[in-house]
Amino acid sequence: MGWGQDSAVAGRGGCLVNTVLQAYRFALDPTPTQEEALRSHCGAQRFTYNWGLAVVKANLDQRAAERSYGIADADLTAAVDWSAYSLRKHWNQIKNETAPWWAENSKEAYSSGMANLAAALSNWSTSRSRTRKGRRVGFPRFKGKRSALSCRFSTGAFGLADSDRRHVRLPRIGIVRTHESTRKLARRVDAGTARIRSATVSFRRGRWFVSFSVQVQRTSPAPVPRATAAPSVVGVDLGVKTLAVLSTGEMIENPKHLEHAQKKLRRLNRQAARRVGWDKRTGQQPSSRWLHTQDRVAKLLAYVADARRDGLHKLSTRLVRTHDVVVLEDLNVAGMLRTRSLARHIAGVGMGEVRRQSVYKAGWQGTTVHIADRWYPSSKTCSACGEVKAKLSLKKRVFKCDCGLRMDRDLNAARNLAALVQASSPSCGATVNEPDGTPRKARTVRAAGIATGRLTPRVSQGRGREVPAQGTDFHIP
Template identity: 60%
Template sequence: MKTTQAYRFALDLTPRQERVVLAHAGAARVAHNWALARVTAVVDQRAAERSYGVADEHLTPAAGWSLPALRRAWNAAKADVAPWWAQCSKEAYNTGLDALARALKNWADSRGGKRKGRPVGFPRFKSRRRSTPTVRFTTGTIRVDPDRTHVVLPRLGRLKTHESTRKLARRLEADTARILSATVRRDSGRWHVSFCVEVNRAGRGPTRPAATVGVDVGVKHLAVLSTGELVPNPRHLDHAGRRIRRLARRMSRRLGPDRHTGRRPSKRWERARAHVTAAHARVANLRRDGLHKLTTGLAREYGVIVVEDLHVAGMLRNRRLARSIADAGFGELRRQLAYKTEWYGGRLMVADRWYPSTKTCSGCGAVKTKLALSERVYACITCGLVLDRDLNAARNLAALAHEATTAGSGPVAGRGADHKTRPGGPVAVKRQPGTAIGGSDRDRPTARRDFRSHAYRSALIGNGS
């Protein structure tokens, strides 16, 4: 199976190499700002002419904002705009123009209704001090040295890596990978290089291809599996909170920048800010490492993994839980499971957002009307089952996948799933209040709420018709 994945390595640049990389990142920013100013001027001019009653055929010609159009315009004007353009690679200017073309396309698609999610704003000019230095190379000499401690990039030369590149080097030597592009970027005060690689992965499946596991994510425990395994929540941000607050107070005592007076920050403030940035970067790295280990273990072991379609953006509006939810990384966990299940030949099933996995009894199928968040133990009044609420939800997710599989349908999907439901596949739906199972009270006055009955199962997960 061929797939595209990234290999990211930290770099140890010399002062001269860092100046050259910053020059390329600055060239990308100049090209981006020039092209954005050109497009903005034409758009404003056409809007002003329309306000004066000018006919459409007499308006100023529209400026194309696709990548080829921006390249042609830049090549025609670069001698006047940037007389020093020959000092940097052409890939640097292409980086800025490509970023602008993508941003303008996303903005146009968002306004036209072609793009889902939140509205995308019009692109902004990049600041030299606030923008992240980055440059992307797609052509030229891009390779990993045989010593596995250096990489070679166009115009930048041979760069030393902080860690070994053996994982990528082994695939390149075995001819099972091909480098498509390389991006040099400075994150949290450290330079990194990311290789976008086309990898030919061996067709190996999970160790337990017939096993199904339901995964319920939460704040008390990062993940609760239907098998009864509890994955503790490391709470990296809370553990590092004391150190981050101490460093932030130290930075606040230094002389920082002032945009109103134009005051430049002091060197001591810059060093203090670097310490705060490094502390936050360590938290992010620990969180990312823990999520990768968890998702890789699940994808390697289980053939079917069932998760919920959580509305994380809406959950973050709860100011009391927003910090803990963001620290847990619910969205990142699902994103990693989505592509890792494909790597290892498994399936990721996504239950519908309105499927009551927490309120449903995993023993008899009775559904509670209300269940407070403070109630950490699920007690069923119908069958007397007493169980941890997260474990109960995980078992319901696993049972939902089992019902969908025995019915001969495709993956359980819903709004926000990673792919559409196959024709005839079940979809977990929410029963409207005041209606009986499988129809109205008038149609089915004696409907039984038995989880194993066909009527209740059809109403709970849908019949796909």
């Protein structure tokens, strides 16, 4: 479920009415005819994506070949404009010759494929020019028939059906029954506090889904005056053995959904290995028994993912509703997954999902989410005296300090995170965003004996610029 703030106006009783973008996803129960139509639309989206990519790639290859012969840039073949509007205009000119069957599907299926291609090319271009943050993005690849099925509708007759709250309407496909009730969204639409902007159908783990992008008006509670009520601050330390340890002393056990499903998952994988599957080298088609086993694997993984997502939603909702300030760590989850011995256990926790859900839900509740610096030694710092240990191995689960403190290492880290905000922000609810840490640059020298996480800035060697030394606050007024 994603969201984005558009505006905020004052409501009754001092409450704030925020206009956010929220996703509502429902499982579908289509008929065989409707499922065939859904696959046709997703195939049309893939077809236009590959068509546009072939046009752009041929143009780039032609220009590269001309450069190799010493032709000046001014005399090269004109570059193809890969914006979604230009690709759509080109498609309308050649669609009758290239795809005479295009009228069988909604025009939105073709438009969504070109929009996805334009976004992929833009990400590649900005990443290549070093104007895009994060990991390098490669050139888009062609999509095969086994790629994920999805299609987006932004115009046409789509939304909730008028008959009851168990059906949705999709362009050219008609009214499709949902596996679950749509009453939560229907009530908002009927009250005039929600407007459906787009619909995306997708096939995931053996089931069809429809996701509505909805513009919702949410009423946040009135903020409590800081002069009369002390803010509630909680530090959250995420882990593998324990899902989360709060600075209040509460420990939330890790349900380990993926670990409990490993026995059945291994048995199904061994069963699939004994049957005839895909073979790209020889063109071997899979047997019906192999496909049946893969469906069972998909259902098992879907159960694990749904159970994990449900638990994380309950955790993040409780955090933002019961506390004024939530402090989380900026964990390098992608780097942690490179550890072979812990990769599966870390992936089964969903640490990044806790942060994502807490950030957008904090905007609904008027809560502040503080992200501590990635290099802040929360586990190595004593929460009583502030001494920072040089080394602390992962197998040591009890933190011991010369000052006499003896405490669970995760609880000690959670208390350090809570003290980090209390020490760095006197109001304990600062609304001014602080710059992100710089995990990709050289580390900086830390001030010893403090528990605030502040860094002593210094000029990085070979770079000639200072490294910021603060964390990041996400606060939606």
